Amino acid sequence: MLERIWHILVKEFLQIRRDRWARFRLLVPPLLQVLVFGYAATFEVFGVATAVLDLDHSQESRALVAAFAHNPHFGIVRMAASQREAEAAIDDSSAAVAIVVHAGFAAALRKGQPAPLQVLVDGTNSNSALIALGYVGAIVDTYSQAYQNDLLGRINPKLARTLVQIRLDERPWYNTSLNSRWFFVPGVIATITLIMVVNLTAFAVVREREMGTLEQLMVTPIRPFELIVGKTIPFFCIGLALMTAVTLTGTLWFRVPFRGNPLVLLLGTSLYLLSTLSLGLTISTLCKTQQQAFATNFFLVNPLFILSGFSFPIASMPAFLQWLTYANPVRYFIVIIRAVFLKGVGVAVLAPQLLALAAIGAVLMGVATLRFRKSLD
Amino acid sequence: MNANEITVAATGLTKRFGPLTAVDGLDLAVRRGEIFGLVGPDGAGKTTALRMFAAVMAPDAGRVSVGGVDVVAEPERVRERISYMPQRFGLYEDLTVDENIRFYAELFAVPRRLREQRAARLLAASSMERFRKRLAGQLSGGMKQKLGLACALVHAPSIVLLDEPTTGVDPLSRREFWQILYGLRAEGVTLLISTAYLDEAERCDRLALLHGGRMLYCDTPAALRARMPGALAEFATPAPRQLRDALQGRAGVLGVLLVGNGVHVHLDQAGRLAELERQLRDSGVPCDGARLVPPSIEDLFVALLGGAGTQP
Numbered sequence: 001m002l003e004r005i006w007h008i009l010v011k012e013f014l015q016i017r018r019d020r021w022a023r024f025r026l027l028v029p030p031l032l033q034v035l036v037f038g039y040a041a042t043f044e045v046f047g048v049a050t051a052v053l054d055l056d057h058s059q060e061s062r063a064l065v066a067a068f069a070h071n072p073h074f075g076i077v078r079m080a081a082s083q084r085e086a087e088a089a090i091d092d093s094s095a096a097v098a099i100v101v102h103a104g105f106a107a108a109l110r111k112g113q114p115a116p117l118q119v120l121v122d123g124t125n126s127n128s129a130l131i132a133l134g135y136v137g138a139i140v141d142t143y144s145q146a147y148q149n150d151l152l153g154r155i156n157p158k159l160a161r162t163l164v165q166i167r168l169d170e171r172p173w174y175n176t177s178l179n180s181r182w183f184f185v186p187g188v189i190a191t192i193t194l195i196m197v198v199n200l201t202a203f204a205v206v207r208e209r210e211m212g213t214l215e216q217l218m219v220t221p222i223r224p225f226e227l228i229v230g231k232t233i234p235f236f237c238i239g240l241a242l243m244t245a246v247t248l249t250g251t252l253w254f255r256v257p258f259r260g261n262p263l264v265l266l267l268g269t270s271l272y273l274l275s276t277l278s279l280g281l282t283i284s285t286l287c288k289t290q291q292q293a294f295a296t297n298f299f300l301v302n303p304l305f306i307l308s309g310f311s312f313p314i315a316s317m318p319a320f321l322q323w324l325t326y327a328n329p330v331r332y333f334i335v336i337i338r339a340v341f342l343k344g345v346g347v348a349v350l351a352p353q354l355l356a357l358a359a360i361g362a363v364l365m366g367v368a369t370l371r372f373r374k375s376l377d
Numbered sequence: 378m379n380a381n382e383i384t385v386a387a388t389g390l391t392k393r394f395g396p397l398t399a400v401d402g403l404d405l406a407v408r409r410g411e412i413f414g415l416v417g418p419d420g421a422g423k424t425t426a427l428r429m430f431a432a433v434m435a436p437d438a439g440r441v442s443v444g445g446v447d448v449v450a451e452p453e454r455v456r457e458r459i460s461y462m463p464q465r466f467g468l469y470e471d472l473t474v475d476e477n478i479r480f481y482a483e484l485f486a487v488p489r490r491l492r493e494q495r496a497a498r499l500l501a502a503s504s505m506e507r508f509r510k511r512l513a514g515q516l517s518g519g520m521k522q523k524l525g526l527a528c529a530l531v532h533a534p535s536i537v538l539l540d541e542p543t544t545g546v547d548p549l550s551r552r553e554f555w556q557i558l559y560g561l562r563a564e565g566v567t568l569l570i571s572t573a574y575l576d577e578a579e580r581c582d583r584l585a586l587l588h589g590g591r592m593l594y595c596d597t598p599a600a601l602r603a604r605m606p607g608a609l610a611e612f613a614t615p616a617p618r619q620l621r622d623a624l625q626g627r628a629g630v631l632g633v634l635l636v637g638n639g640v641h642v643h644l645d646q647a648g649r650l651a652e653l654e655r656q657l658r659d660s661g662v663p664c665d666g667a668r669l670v671p672p673s674i675e676d677l678f679v680a681l682l683g684g685a686g687t688q689p
Binding site for chain 2: 003004007011014015018019208211212213214215216217218219220221222223
């Protein structure tokens, strides 16, 4: 039995070694993707193109505009002369935010009345708009707090000194500077591995079916189980190598801290590879041609990605979709890889995720083996 | 060891694909050391029958035994002693000729020395020694089939199942192919071969004529030819189509078949020939003469199937 598995292994590696394009395909796109994601995937918003319309021309309005000008999240691209010009800047996308200080702003402040400030935001990208609005709120809050304190200090210095305030003491653990790259890179490693491993496995088996070699193998003494093991071990090795390469890129190039035990990640990765390999095998039993395999992968990988918690919080999903995520191996591995990278926790904390991955892997492997036998008839 | 020992046997073998019955109650007995041919038009059930013998497909009804082993009960034991070569042998096109042979030999646990010997002999017999380092994907169609045969025979099986092995193979390679098969027969190997080439069917020791999943006749080629009722006349003519049209439907003519250099006419009795020749001369259809000939399997096939085809 072991000998036959070994012969399959030798043949697989011979085929991979012969295929120069395969070597390129195995290494370059994943690394490229890590680099692109590492640089491009970020939720932070910097230098938002901002138009300013100051109709008040007061000391107060100029101070407020200055607060925006000095903030790195905003970049003032235009001083508008009229309301229409400010709106046009949003329309033609030369600005994403327009801040309009109407006449009477300072007068209202001095009288102790609420002073309205108009903010126009391009809401077509709702995510960036929301984040930019958050920054606008923070700047305006700080400004108005300072103005209040200043006013109170002049009118009633004694009262001003005893004014009670809650001071927020922010302590983000694990990622103190809330660097979104630290959040994304481990997730990218998980999703790239998913795509590569599922694809490789599904295609390798479907290709044998297309070439007629699968039927040929079935009239040799090899058992379906031996064939499955022989065909998946190479992709397990490739998966591990891939994981190592992208993990090193994440830690050495992007300086994402690796605080946990590499062995914990190895254990998690092995279980994750087991479930993704089995998924690829299951796909291969459903498909007669490589085109079908391609279409099926395309159909599956996107939902797996979206329902993984990679970028969209699972807690915000409708209950039905939340249930679906429990069957998604990526969901568990993303928790594991982020925790090992950033939190440095061990097996004790990650036991539920590891067990879930093992269970999914075992079930999928069972399905793949049963379907594999059937599909040969 | 009995020369008449049955090595491949089927009784009531049946396989259905939905409403279609591909193999319908097939009874077959192949003796050790003979070349047994399965002959029939496309869709006769040849491939399906072979796949069931090879334990690649499970029958819906009936029993199959190969080398004394029940194929349904112990498919794994059957696989060790047989070799099955489908219409397109599954070669790894990104592996070389040598690597393909080596891979299949290893799966059957053939010792290295024996493998080298057999590979050398098989490749020599099929004039492929020069291509041992060539990728299988870069071989011609005929060479691919010969490599497939080498891969299928490298574990020295005692029973070989070949499904239309010479389809798409050039005449020279076909001759080499048959020489290898005769060599195997001499070693006592049993060969079960399906073919759509009727000239090849003549080379078999015994033949089974399949049609619509059923076996119509089973005998030696000579005995089958003797079964043909009436007589067969060959007409030499420069205008075979015209002659065919002129003869079709005349009294005593059972069938007309175009052959390479004329027309084969199936007559209800030999005595009709002189009368037909006279009729042809009168109608002015060019004819360079006619003579009675022994029927070929092809003639037989057309004569027999002509009747079978009308039955539901």
